[in-house]
Amino acid sequence: MTGGRELVMVSNRLPVDRVVASDGSTSWRTSPGGLVTAVAPIVEQLGCLWVGWVGAADEQLEPFEIGSMRLAPVELSEDDIELYYEGFSNGTLWPLYHDVIARPDFHRVWWDRYRRVNQRFAERVAEQAARGAIVWVHDYQLQLVPAMLRELRPDLTIAFFLHIPFPPSRLFAQLPWRKSVVEGLLGADVIGFQQVTDAVAFRMTAERFTRVPALGNTIVVPGTADHPSRTVLAQEFPISIDAAAFAEVAARPEIQQRAREIRAELGNPKTVMLGVDRLDYTKGIRHRLKAFDELLGDGEIDPADIVFVQVASPSRERVDAYRQLRDEVELTVGRINGEHGSIGHAPLVYLHRGHTRDEMVALYLAADVLLVTPLRDGMNLVAKEYVACRADEQGVLVLSEFAGAADELRDALLVNPHDIEGLKAAIVRAAHMPREEQRRRMRSLRRTVYDNDVAHWATGYLGAVRAAAESQRPSQTG
């Protein structure tokens, strides 16, 4: 897939967690998470150098190896974490890129640190990458790395993938440093987005703020005295999951047994509804709870018939908006159960922790309805995981129009999560959907997920990157 070139992954976090043994010795194991889940099959096959932060402040570590990966840590101080990561990445870019659901804060000290940390990442890659390597930079925390890296190492082929949405030009325009961000990204040969709308928004934004013309999917960056002109491919490559790996777990008898146990522990209700999200204000958890609360209050659903399990993994707990969200969700959960529960039965089960892949799959199998109702989401892998697990062709996916996944998963029950009446109607419809309709919809969803799995994504994306690498070659050598 890389034509024999070294593959270098660059992401804010390295895909590993430290494990401390009882004798105090430490080792590393690969960590779960959306990005790792998506690229792990590619990395296992090709091997790679991975540049990123280990997740603890002020640690200076030499490169080390795990399996087929060589890991090169980038050091971040407490101040870097506060200003570059929690500040500019999660307090400015994250809300700005998610339709300003929360208000983005613009602080010059945050921006200044973002630039400096991006420079540090670029330097680390430049010192570690083999000649002619393909460097794949991930996500919004590192948008300046492509141009910085090109300056340091013009021999590299540079690819960037944005896992979150790219905002419409009129929202992006708010960013005081908009031109620098666009120029940073244009240092890449290929810029991948989740959806067509993201790629279109970026191309328009690039034309508007840097005056580079877009021709179809490509942007032509004019040459200077020192650099020849280049073309940059800015296109959608919707990310996916290793569907077969999920299916394999779902087929295991002990996982199916666990799914039955989960239903039994919930009191074998007629309908088990599930939500699985990072506890993030973009995921629409408040809207979902409101709809559920009103349905119970109106008597449209009977608390004896239905249990809603909301799994919310802890996220960004040092950022104010996330602490507030957690407080609000926990209050609401308590209130709903207080009003509608009975001794021995709570209609809402809230689990604020991470789970193993096996337990997640058992939950997917136990759920009659999966609610994926983000207000904005780059893709949403949870929706695809649920579908991949349901070999029985049963289960209903209720999916927000504002998740990237809605572009592909057209046979889900699509909802506008802001429309609480519409959301309530979809929940009721899902809970009562005849088995034959479930089967028809699930069959079509499964075909889509299996035909467009992560291998398909990686082949398409890396294929485009490799084509970019080949097309550069004559101008570099000639």
Ligand code: ADQ
């Ligand atoms: P996320 O916002 O993290 O990812 P998502 O796509 O849903 O969102 O991925 C979450 C992953 O974490 C899934 O694989 C899920 O199974 C897992 N997960 C969630 N809660 C868990 C829990 N409690 N325990 C264990 N595992 C849990 C970002 C973007 C998305 C985009 C991905 C990938 O915001 O839009 O789809 O990157 O590009």
